[in-house]
Amino acid sequence: MLAAHKLDITRGDRRLFGDITLELRPGTLLLVTGSNGSGKTSLLRALCGLLLPSAGEVRWQNANIRSLREEYWRHLAYIGHSNALKDELSAAENLGVLCALSGVHTGPEQQRQALADFGLAGRERLPAKALSQGQRRRTALARLSLCGTLPLWILDEPFAALDSAAVSRMQSVVGAHLADGGMVVMTTHQEVPIVAPAMRELDLDGFGR
Amino acid sequence: MMALLRAVIRRDLMLAWRRRADIATVVLFFVIVVSLFPLGVGPEPNLLRTIAPGIIWVAALLACMLSLQNMFASDHGDGALDQMLLAAAPLSLIVMARAFAHWLMSGLPLVILSPVLAIQFDLAPELSPVLTLSLLLGTPILTLTGAIGAALTLGLRGGGMLLALLVLPLYVPVLILGAGAVDAASAGLGADAQLLLLAAQLLVTATFAPWAIAVALRISAE
Amino acid sequence: MLNQPVLLAGGINIFKYASPQAFYPLAGKMLPWFGWAAALLCLAGLYTGFFVAPTDHQQGESYRIIFIHVPAAWMSMLIYVVMAFWAGVGLIFNTRLSHMMVSALVPTGALFTFVALWTGALWGKPTWGTWWVWDARLTSELILLFLYFGFMTLQAGIDDARRADRAGAVLALVGVINIPIIYFSVKWWNTLHQGASVSLTSAPTMAATMFTGMMLMALAAWMYTIATALHRVRSIIIEREQGAEWLKNHND
Numbered sequence: 001m002l003a004a005h006k007l008d009i010t011r012g013d014r015r016l017f018g019d020i021t022l023e024l025r026p027g028t029l030l031l032v033t034g035s036n037g038s039g040k041t042s043l044l045r046a047l048c049g050l051l052l053p054s055a056g057e058v059r060w061q062n063a064n065i066r067s068l069r070e071e072y073w074r075h076l077a078y079i080g081h082s083n084a085l086k087d088e089l090s091a092a093e094n095l096g097v098l099c100a101l102s103g104v105h106t107g108p109e110q111q112r113q114a115l116a117d118f119g120l121a122g123r124e125r126l127p128a129k130a131l132s133q134g135q136r137r138r139t140a141l142a143r144l145s146l147c148g149t150l151p152l153w154i155l156d157e158p159f160a161a162l163d164s165a166a167v168s169r170m171q172s173v174v175g176a177h178l179a180d181g182g183m184v185v186m187t188t189h190q191e192v193p194i195v196a197p198a199m200r201e202l203d204l205d206g207f208g209r
Numbered sequence: 210m211m212a213l214l215r216a217v218i219r220r221d222l223m224l225a226w227r228r229r230a231d232i233a234t235v236v237l238f239f240v241i242v243v244s245l246f247p248l249g250v251g252p253e254p255n256l257l258r259t260i261a262p263g264i265i266w267v268a269a270l271l272a273c274m275l276s277l278q279n280m281f282a283s284d285h286g287d288g289a290l291d292q293m294l295l296a297a298a299p300l301s302l303i304v305m306a307r308a309f310a311h312w313l314m315s316g317l318p319l320v321i322l323s324p325v326l327a328i329q330f331d332l333a334p335e336l337s338p339v340l341t342l343s344l345l346l347g348t349p350i351l352t353l354t355g356a357i358g359a360a361l362t363l364g365l366r367g368g369g370m371l372l373a374l375l376v377l378p379l380y381v382p383v384l385i386l387g388a389g390a391v392d393a394a395s396a397g398l399g400a401d402a403q404l405l406l407l408a409a410q411l412l413v414t415a416t417f418a419p420w421a422i423a424v425a426l427r428i429s430a431e
Numbered sequence: 432m433l434n435q436p437v438l439l440a441g442g443i444n445i446f447k448y449a450s451p452q453a454f455y456p457l458a459g460k461m462l463p464w465f466g467w468a469a470a471l472l473c474l475a476g477l478y479t480g481f482f483v484a485p486t487d488h489q490q491g492e493s494y495r496i497i498f499i500h501v502p503a504a505w506m507s508m509l510i511y512v513v514m515a516f517w518a519g520v521g522l523i524f525n526t527r528l529s530h531m532m533v534s535a536l537v538p539t540g541a542l543f544t545f546v547a548l549w550t551g552a553l554w555g556k557p558t559w560g561t562w563w564v565w566d567a568r569l570t571s572e573l574i575l576l577f578l579y580f581g582f583m584t585l586q587a588g589i590d591d592a593r594r595a596d597r598a599g600a601v602l603a604l605v606g607v608i609n610i611p612i613i614y615f616s617v618k619w620w621n622t623l624h625q626g627a628s629v630s631l632t633s634a635p636t637m638a639a640t641m642f643t644g645m646m647l648m649a650l651a652a653w654m655y656t657i658a659t660a661l662h663r664v665r666s667i668i669i670e671r672e673q674g675a676e677w678l679k680n681h682n683d
Contacts, residue, residue, distance in 0.1 A: 011591075012590070012591055012592075013673075045431075048291075048295055049295070050291060050294060050295065050430060050431065051431050052431060069299070070296070070297055070298060070299055073295045073296060073297055074297035076295060078291065078292070078295050080288050080291055081288070082286075082287050082288030082291075083287070083288060084287060084288040084289040084291065084292045085287065085289075086220075086224055086283075086287070086289060088223075088224055088227035088228060089220070089223065089224065089227075093220075093223070096216070097216055097217075097220045098292060100212065100213050100216035100217075101213065101216070101217070101292050101293060101295075101296040101297065102295075102296070102297055103210075103213060103296075103297030103298070105212050105216075357601070357605055361585060361598045361601060361602060362585070362588070365588045365589060366588065367588060371584055371585060371588050374577075374580065374581045374584050374585075375581040375584075375585060375602060377577070378574050378577040378578050378581060378613070379605070379606075379609050379613075381574055381613050381616065381617065382609070382612045382613055382616035385616045385617065385619070385620040386616060389619075389620060410612070417608065421601055421604070421605055424522070424601055425598065425601050428594055428597045428598050428601065429594065429598065431591075431593075431594060
C-alpha cells in the first residue's frame, strides 16, 4: 500500500502544493490531473522518491520510503516524461536494460514478444535513434508488459504521442495490472477510460496557492 | 543483484563501443598534451627525461577529468539516470559498476599508451613499467574522485570548467604519488612506498567515493 | 525520530534555535558582543605583538608578521573543518540553518587563507629572499584556497538554494577527508624534492609576550569569524525567507 502523508512540495521559491494526503490500496488507479505547471510531475517524482518533499513523507507498507530505498524501488516501475532510451542501443537492448534495473531479467524472446505487443514487431533490432517519437514511447511502455510483477506503476503522461492502437493496448495492460491487484498512479491530459476495480482522482488545481 | 550490475556494465561498455569516437578523443587529447610540452620547454633530452613522469601524469589527469563530463550528463538528459536512481540495487553499487566501465574505456587506454609516450621522452626502459603501474593504480582514483565532481555539477551551466575547479585540487595526492613513484625509481630509491600508498588510496577511494557519488547524484537529479 | 526535540541535561532545547526564525533575533543579539570582542582583542594583540614583544635576534622586526600570519593560517584550516561539520549536520538532519552556516563561513575561511598566503609571502621575501617557495605548508594552504574557491563557485553556479546547500555540503565533506591526505602528500613531496629546506617549524623558542600576542590575535580571529558568520547568516536568512510572515512582523 502506498500512502502520502501531508506532502508539501516546493520548487525553487514556489510552493507547488501543500498538505496532500492520499492512500492507494491494491487494485486502485490514481489519476492525477491539473493544469500545466500545477506540479503533476513533481508529485509523481516525490511519490517515487526522486524528489525530496519539503514537508511530509511518502510511505510504502507503512514505512517511509526514504529509509526503505531499494526495498521500495524493487516494487516500483516508473516511466517518466522522457523515455530513458539510449539512442545507440536497439529497442530490445534498451528494454532489457530498463527491466534489469527494476530487477526483472528478461531474455531476447520475452523482449521481442513485449515489443510486438506494442506494435513494434520487426523493429527490435533498430537503434532507438531510428524510431519515431511514438515508437520510442511505445518501447518505453513495453517494459510494463514485462514488469507485471512489480505492484506499483507510476506513469507520467503514458498516452502522450501514442496512436489509437497503442492507446488501447495501454488501456488493457493497465486494466489487467489493476485487476491483478496492482496499483497505478498516472497523469494524463486525455480522457482515456480504464477499467479499474477502484479509481480515485486528484485534481492538483485545488491545492496549494 | 549481480545480474543487475552486470547489465549496467554491459550497457555502458556497449554504449562506449558505439560511441568509439569519444574514446579516441580522450586518447588523442592525452597524446597531444604530452607532445606539446617539449615544444614549450625545449628539446634538451636530459631535461625532458627528468620531467617526463610529471608531464605524462598531468596529461593523464586532464584527459581523465575531461572524459568525466559525459559520465552522467547524457543519462541525466534522457531520463536514464532517473531509472538508475530507482533501481532495485543500491545506487552506490551501480555507480561503482559504472565507474569501472568508464575507467575501462577512458583510463585503461591511457595506461596502455603510456609506455609509448615514455619512449618519446627517452625515459629509461626500467622506469617505463613503474610509470605504467603507477597509472594503473592511479587512474581509477581519478575516475572515482572525478565522478563525485561530475555528479555535483550535473546540468549546471559551465559544468566543464566548474568540474575542473572542484576536482583538480583533489587530484594533488594522486599526482604527487604517481609521478613521485617514477622519480623515486629513477633516483634508485625504489618506488614501492609510493605504489603502496597509491594502492591504499585506491582502496580508500573505492570505499567512500561511490557513496559520495550516489548522494551527489540524488541531489543533482531532484 | 530526528524531528523530536532533544533535551539537554539542563533542560535547554537545542533544537529551539535550529530554525532560521528563532535564530535570526538571537544572532542579532549576539552579533555586537562578538564584534566588539574581536575589535578589542585585535587591538590588544596588535599592541602586544608590535610594541611589547621583543625584537627577534635572528629575523629582526620582520618576524612580527607572524602575529597575523599564524592565527590566519590556523583559522583558515579550522573554518574548513567547522564548515564540514555543519555540512554533515545539514545533510543528516536536514536543517536549513546548518547549511546557511556553511555558506556564511566560507568567505571568511577564504579570506583567512588568502591572508595567510599573502603574509607568508611578505615574510618569505626578507627571510628566504623570495616571495614564494614550494614549502609544504604554503603549498597546502594554496590548495586549501582552491578548495574554498571551488566551493564558492559550485554554490554560485546552482540556482536552486536547496540543491546549492546540499551539493556544497557533499563537496565540503569530500574536501575535509582529502585535506589531511593532501597535506601529508605535499609534505612528503616537499621533503623528497627539496631535502632540508627552510621551514616555518624551526622558529626559535618564543618569548612569553610573543605567545601572549599570538594568543590574543588567535582569539580575535575566532571572534571575528563568529561575528562575520552571524552577520552573514542573518543576510542569508533575509534573502531566503523573503515573503515569510515572521520576517514582515519582525522589527529589529
